[in-house]
Amino acid sequence: MLITDLKAKETIVSLVGDKKAFIINCQGCKEVHFPEKEAAELQKELAADGKVTGIITTDYICNTENLELRLQKHMSEIEAADVILVFSCGVGVQTVAERFEDKKVCAACDTYPLPGFQGVTPLEYDCDQCGECYLNLTGGICPITACSKSLVNGQCGGSKNGKCEVDSNMECGWERIYRRLEQIGRLDLIKCPTQLRNFATDAEVSK
Amino acid sequence: MKITEAFERGEFVVTAEVGPPKGFHIEHMLEEAKTYLSGITAVNVTDNQSSVMRLGSLATCKALKDEGLTPIFQMTCRDRNRIALESDLLSAAMFGIENLLLLTGDHTKLGDHPQAKPVFDLDSVSLIHAVKQLEAGVDLGGNELVGEPPKFAKGAVVSPCSDSVDAQLAKMERKVAAGCDYFQTQAVYEPEKFIQFMEKAKQFGKPVQLGIVIPKSVGMCRYMNANVAGIHIPEEMIDELKADKEKTKAGITGVEIAARIIRECKPYCQGVHIMAMGWESKVPSLLEQAGLA
Numbered sequence: 294m295l296i297t298d299l300k301a302k303e304t305i306v307s308l309v310g311d312k313k314a315f316i317i318n319c320q321g322c323k324e325v326h327f328p329e330k331e332a333a334e335l336q337k338e339l340a341a342d343g344k345v346t347g348i349i350t351t352d353y354i355c356n357t358e359n360l361e362l363r364l365q366k367h368m369s370e371i372e373a374a375d376v377i378l379v380f381s382c383g384v385g386v387q388t389v390a391e392r393f394e395d396k397k398v399c400a401a402c403d404t405y406p407l408p409g410f411q412g413v414t415p416l417e418y419d420c421d422q423c424g425e426c427y428l429n430l431t432g433g434i435c436p437i438t439a440c441s442k443s444l445v446n447g448q449c450g451g452s453k454n455g456k457c458e459v460d461s462n463m464e465c466g467w468e469r470i471y472r473r474l475e476q477i478g479r480l481d482l483i484k485c486p487t488q489l490r491n492f493a494t495d496a497e498v499s500k
Numbered sequence: 501m502k503i504t505e506a507f508e509r510g511e512f513v514v515t516a517e518v519g520p521p522k523g524f525h526i527e528h529m530l531e532e533a534k535t536y537l538s539g540i541t542a543v544n545v546t547d548n549q550s551s552v553m554r555l556g557s558l559a560t561c562k563a564l565k566d567e568g569l570t571p572i573f574q575m576t577c578r579d580r581n582r583i584a585l586e587s588d589l590l591s592a593a594m595f596g597i598e599n600l601l602l603l604t605g606d607h608t609k610l611g612d613h614p615q616a617k618p619v620f621d622l623d624s625v626s627l628i629h630a631v632k633q634l635e636a637g638v639d640l641g642g643n644e645l646v647g648e649p650p651k652f653a654k655g656a657v658v659s660p661c662s663d664s665v666d667a668q669l670a671k672m673e674r675k676v677a678a679g680c681d682y683f684q685t686q687a688v689y690e691p692e693k694f695i696q697f698m699e700k701a702k703q704f705g706k707p708v709q710l711g712i713v714i715p716k717s718v719g720m721c722r723y724m725n726a727n728v729a730g731i732h733i734p735e736e737m738i739d740e741l742k743a744d745k746e747k748t749k750a751g752i753t754g755v756e757i758a759a760r761i762i763r764e765c766k767p768y769c770q771g772v773h774i775m776a777m778g779w780e781s782k783v784p785s786l787l788e789q790a791g792l793a
């Protein structure tokens with residue numbers, strides 16, 4: 294089980310900045326808590342400022358075929374947007390980021406674990422529900438699950454021929470992140486301030 | 501003494517590395533260090549290198565210090581969470597150990613305890629940040645230290661011949677931003693690549709020590725080429741080792757190659773760091789041939 298929670302309002306607003314956003318809400322898994330009301334309010338404000346090219350509320354964007362189907366009618370709105378703002382768990386954001394490789398795809402939510410049964414999630418992308426979604430700093434590739442050491446401050450010295458030191462069949466996650474950031478022209482993100490993992494988040498949430 | 505003082509004096513700083521044994525008898529190691537390494541600026545002590553369990557780095561640093569050598573305490577993030585790391589930093593300060601080399605560390609799966617839990621609560625960058633915090637008198641939990649805060653020379657590593665050199669430079673920049681004072685590099689066998697790297701790295705304004713591993717044999721070179729990240733030994737160099745088996749076995753060829761690499765790179769860096777890997781006895785002749793003795 295997991296719950297998603299909105300990132301701070303200022304964070305979300307700054308992700309959009311003075312650009313235009315296309316918004317995707319995912320309300321697929323019934324066992325996932327989704328901050329429906331708060332999300333709707335915030336999106337209304339963004340729309341009132343003329344910053345939104347389109348909004349869809351859909352389900353199971355983590356399924357690539359389903360995502361494709363749902364977005365079909367909205368391609369021109371997506372085209373017109375600079376940013377795709379995704380309100381979903383970490384898996385959903387990663388799926389959208391992969392689909393729109395050259396667009397800035399942002400996570401508007403943090404994903405936390407809840408003790409108990411974990412819902413069905415697809416295997417291709419993985420979210421560890423770290424409670425402090427890093428996807429906005431890493432071009433939509435999850436550093437927690439794509440890097441063997443879950444590093445959040447960049448590549449270790451162990452990558453050889455682009456492969457991870459732990460498994461020569463696995464691409465180095467930070468090599469992928471670096472290439473993606475280069476592709477979307479956001480290498481500046483790799484210089485962000487030192488990140489510290491916060492392992493207290495799940496306890497705080499279940500308080 | 502802090503190694504940064506030597507850089508500030510404009511010295512070409514020489515350091516070497518020793519690996520603690522798998523056991524607690526270090527008389528032999530201390531003897532070797534005293535005999536062959538007493539002339540150099542400082543001696544690194546590895547921290548369960550390659551994820552192989554050994555005698556602790558901190559205790560070995562203390563033993564070296566008691567023998568009059570200047571130790572560099574290597575710390576990785578693989579085996580300890582932030583509480584244990586910060587605590588060991590205070591212990592180091594209490595022993596008067598002033599030099600650190602802060603690393604992420606190899607994954608546990610690469611070593612002799614592949615079943616162990618890899619920690620990585622911090623990484624090289626956030627560990628530098630943690631030291632910086634302690635130096636300002638607060639820990640990572642935001643709590644104040646009692647008494648005067650510790651002061652260290654904070655080192656880190658970078659891999660100049662890595663096939664992901666841009667990602668490495670980006671990481672280096674983050675380390676500098678976090679408060680790193682100096683760098684030691686992965687072993688270099690391609691001086692041109694190192695020089696190109698230094699052209700880009702010099703913008704950070706931090707001293708860089710060229711990393712050297714003396715090539716011992718053809719087999720060792722082949723192994724490193726296949727398995728060690730950031731290392732590529734050119735074929736011509738391997739041919740040199742092949743040419744005269746006796747000379748190679750005696751270490752003469754390896755020392756010649758290493759001395760040549762140092763001479764070529766010297767104008768572009770601020771020091772050299774020798775990872776002798778059991779060949780500590782060759783360090784004096786290497787330094788002599790490189791024109792550093």
Ligand code: SF4
Nearest residue numbers: 383420421423427435
């Ligand atoms: S960074 Fe990764 S693990 Fe953390 S919430 Fe985002 S997708 Fe999930």
Ligand code: SF4
Nearest residue numbers: 440449457458465466
């Ligand atoms: S090689 Fe890459 S994926 Fe593997 S631990 Fe290092 S940074 Fe992470």
